[in-house]
Amino acid sequence: MPIFAFIPLLPAQHHQTTKSLAISQVRIDDYQVKLRLPEGGVYAGEPLDLEFRVTDTRQKDPIENGFKGVGGISATARVTMPSMQGMPEMRPKVHREGVPGDYGLELFFPHGGVYQIDLSLKIPGSESPKSATFTVEVKDERPAGSKVVPPFKLRVLPPKSPRVMGNTTELQMQVINTKTGQVEKSFDEAHTQKFHLLIASRDLNWFRHEHPVMAPDGTWKYSMTFPAGTDYLVFGDVAPQGQGSRILASSISVNGTKPTWNTRISLSSRSVDQGLKGILSPTGGIVTARSATLQVKLFDAKTGMPAGDTQPWLGAAGHMMIFHTDGKTVVHSHPQEDAASEALVRKGIVRFSARFPKPGTYKVYSQFSWRGSIRTLNFALKVQE
Numbered sequence: 001m002p003i004f005a006f007i008p009l010l011p012a013q014h015h016q017t018t019k020s021l022a023i024s025q026v027r028i029d030d031y032q033v034k035l036r037l038p039e040g041g042v043y044a045g046e047p048l049d050l051e052f053r054v055t056d057t058r059q060k061d062p063i064e065n066g067f068k069g070v071g072g073i074s075a076t077a078r079v080t081m082p083s084m085q086g087m088p089e090m091r092p093k094v095h096r097e098g099v100p101g102d103y104g105l106e107l108f109f110p111h112g113g114v115y116q117i118d119l120s121l122k123i124p125g126s127e128s129p130k131s132a133t134f135t136v137e138v139k140d141e142r143p144a145g146s147k148v149v150p151p152f153k154l155r156v157l158p159p160k161s162p163r164v165m166g167n168t169t170e171l172q173m174q175v176i177n178t179k180t181g182q183v184e185k186s187f188d189e190a191h192t193q194k195f196h197l198l199i200a201s202r203d204l205n206w207f208r209h210e211h212p213v214m215a216p217d218g219t220w221k222y223s224m225t226f227p228a229g230t231d232y233l234v235f236g237d238v239a240p241q242g243q244g245s246r247i248l249a250s251s252i253s254v255n256g257t258k259p260t261w262n263t264r265i266s267l268s269s270r271s272v273d274q275g276l277k278g279i280l281s282p283t284g285g286i287v288t289a290r291s292a293t294l295q296v297k298l299f300d301a302k303t304g305m306p307a308g309d310t311q312p313w314l315g316a317a318g319h320m321m322i323f324h325t326d327g328k329t330v331v332h333s334h335p336q337e338d339a340a341s342e343a344l345v346r347k348g349i350v351r352f353s354a355r356f357p358k359p360g361t362y363k364v365y366s367q368f369s370w371r372g373s374i375r376t377l378n379f380a381l382k383v384q385e
């Protein structure tokens with residue numbers, strides 16, 4: 001019978017290899033599964049080959065000073081984030097290493113947080129597959145210094161003629177597998193869509209959230225009109241098939257007269273769009289590398305009454321997109337989805353979980369479906385170390 005175990009990363013266990021490793025281990029019937037985690041920790045934004053070893057506790061291995069490794073297992077793996085329902089799962093390939101009993105998982109964690117790794121192991125001679133579950137805490141991306149090539153990048157194809165403000169221009173985008181150079185064509189859905197296109201002016205005070213359509217060759221297309229001559233950040237929130245979701249960044253420039261809107265960012269907790277008013281809290285006292293709860297209280301601006309009549313949109317009570325003023329750091333935020341949260345939504349209170357990888361000022365866009373249209377509220381908040 002398979003045994004499900006939840007073992008947190010154990011800090012100070014050492015393994016007899018060239019590198020010191022922390023180990024997380026699970027016992028299933030007569031077998032032991034050990035996940036070898038790098039002692040320095042696991043970081044987001046870096047491809048990682050994570051090894052695990054399966055041993056048979058009925059057979060001692062005098063040379064290894066432990067149990068005998070179990071070779072010939074065919075294994076599959078699923079990686080999920082329990083705190084983020086709706087996030088597409090990763091299905092990393094499992095390969096066999098040279099030593100019997102040693103296996104490897106090719107992983108890439110797009111952002112920090114607690115991930116769950118579920119292994120399903122078909123052990124030779126056993127009837128049904130055995131399951132082993134590990135929990136791994138992934139640290140936020142290392143500050144610049146590690147020059148790691150991410151597995152995917154967003155390419156915006158050059159326009160046929162220069163983009164000009166006020167004119168309709170077609171954005172053509174491709175997700176490129178950086179290892180093979182190939183255009184990715186298979187994606188998993190996240191929040192009912194395969195591609196969430198987020199566009200912001202470089203000053204972050206102008207924003208759009210759209211859903212382009214993919215041509216059979218993998219080119220995502222969206223026609224739009226830009227309001228001013230300036231640089232724009234282009235983000236693709238995508239989940240290449242079986243690889244989990246991630247936000248890929250690029251940028252474009254548009255010719256024309258400079259923005260007429262205020263291009264400075266000042267902290268703000270209040271916003272109104274077409275009669276829907278929102279108050280964000282907190283906007284200060286938030287620290288990095290920890291999950292923070294951000295709450296938006298919604299009101300009918302005309303009556304001042306709580307707006308508990310928002311409708312789900314793209315599979316959630318609300319959406320929140322958060323951009324650091326560096327133009328590169330985008331925070332992955334999800335609405336909290338449980339019975340208590342649903343009851344709060346009916347009172348006009350929508351809560352989000354977010355984790356900020358670095359200090360600074362962030363622009364926040366939050367979208368809700370209310371009385372027949374999508375309302376976009378904007379705020380700004382500060383995060384400290």
Ligand SMILES: [Cu+2]
Pocket residue numbers: 193195196197209210211314
């Ligand atoms: Cu979207």
